[in-house]
């Protein structure tokens with residue numbers, strides 16, 4: 001999309017959720033740098049008026065800021081000269097959708113192109129608004145919230161289409177990605193994550209996958225063959241993460257989530273193509289290549305985390321790479337053009353459910369005692385690391401083209417996992433497991449680390465311990481900074497060359513699960529972040545839950561959070577003093 005590309009090319013804007021289409025979360029701005037960031041101050045703040053978890057970030061386009069909130073998904077357009085709210089859009093949504101959302105009523109943010117703001121409501125309505133007036137231009141029905149098909153993902157504009165996904169892996173929703181025409185809102189293509197080839201937009205002869213050390217066609221019914229009966233119809237593989245796009249090959253990349261139910265005995269087989277990296281042609285949606293990271297998931301390791309596109313050296317060879325930090329604890333580097341698997345190494349040293357990834361088959365080698373399904377349901381498998389929320393969840397990492405390293409917010413949490421038999425009832429939770437989570441034993445003392453990762457070698461270069469999981473998206477800048485938020489509520493900026501050198505720290509009003517962003521206005525650089533505790537890690541506070549196994553096991557794991565922060569959505573904007 002030429003218009004969006006021109007907005008991205010100007011580093012004064014923050015025109016996409018990740019700053020660009022490669023999902024790099026890197027800014028060329030450098031007024032705020034390692035030498036002066038210590039003097040940074042709060043320039044202004046804004047309360048969103050919504051209490052639950054605030055993910056994503058605002059967009060900034062040509063002097064206007066566009067802010068979103070969790071359910072009820074309000075949108076504010078703010079003039080950065082006056083900080084006046086120029087327009088607001090407050091959709092009317094049936095509050096019954098709140099109970100259909102697994103991991104808080106989060107929303108990961110807006111998209112922009114050609115004078116339009118795209119809003120993906122929780123009730124699955126996709127809306128295009130006039131960026132000047134806030135008037136609705138079109139709306140499209142993307143899924144049925146009564147069946148648990150809700151939305152939390154940000155829409156993404158690539159070319160002349162706006163892409164959106166679906167949530168509801170815990171309701172037996174069959175995942176898909178849908179592409180709508182940005183001008184008319186008409187559905188152009190829809191690609192399911194499971195099922196018959198024609199509904200998955202898979203060509204049995206042309207869609208390839210990593211097989212015995214090389215790429216080979218997936219063959220006929222590659223998904224259907226890996227499910228028992230019709231289980232694929234309620235088989236999950238939802239698509240609520242961040243998508244990326246390479247214009248050079250017109251390819252969109254995203255990941256699919258867990259297979260439903262969480263009770264593995266009810267769905268023998270590899271359950272393709274849940275837990276999969278998808279590379280699709282943006283015009284037609286046809287799958288070019290696919291790679292399943294966690295066949296027959298037994299831990300809820302959704303594969304939806306962002307795919308970061310970067311040109312790096314992999315084992316000494318310049319490579320057009322795709323880098324992905326999966327929930328399962330492995331950091332993957334693939335050739336983004338061919339789909340070949342190049343590197344798969346643990347980015348969390350405490351991962352114990354698999355010893356390694358067999359580089360020939362691409363399959364993780366599961367440790368029998370951490371297989372939660374091997375003995376059938378009603379057996380509690382103890383001490384699996386990481387927990388279901390993964391060594392990293394949706395909080396996106398950044399790539400710094402100067403250091404050539406990836407900056408990754410991580411979780412150090414383990415779990416006990418007990419599956420049970422569950423029947424599918426349309427519109428009801430379809431989970432089938434009881435979980436308890438707890439901080440990783442013998443960790444560095446905290447529940448997360450911020451790490452710098454060499455994706456060409458598959459090695460942690462540096463690691464900065466944090467008290468809680470780092471559930472905030474990172475930002476790197478040409479000023480040599482790497483910035484992220486913490487669950488206690490600190491915005492931190494560290495030296496990208498030495499991440500243990502904390503150069504700036506400020507306690508915002510609530511825990512941070514939003515993503516750090518930056519922009520320039522009237523010659524001044526600003527760094528900003530949403531605070532507002534929630535998401536899966538903060539679900540206890542956000543939804544008022546108390547039993548340790550509630551919130552799918554997260555309530556007990558993060559019980560200490562309440563000693564450090566409380567609810568409340570706000571935006572904090574930082575700048576150097578005048």
Ligand SMILES: O=C(O)c1cc(C(=O)O)c2c(n1)C(=O)C(=O)c1cc(C(=O)O)[nH]c1-2
Nearest residue numbers: 103106152167168169170238240257535536
């Ligand atoms: O399977 C799904 O459809 C689905 C949806 C979501 C979501 O939409 O937020 C999450 C998850 N799963 C999930 O497994 C998960 O760890 C998670 C964390 C969060 C969050 O925002 O903190 N959402 C979700």
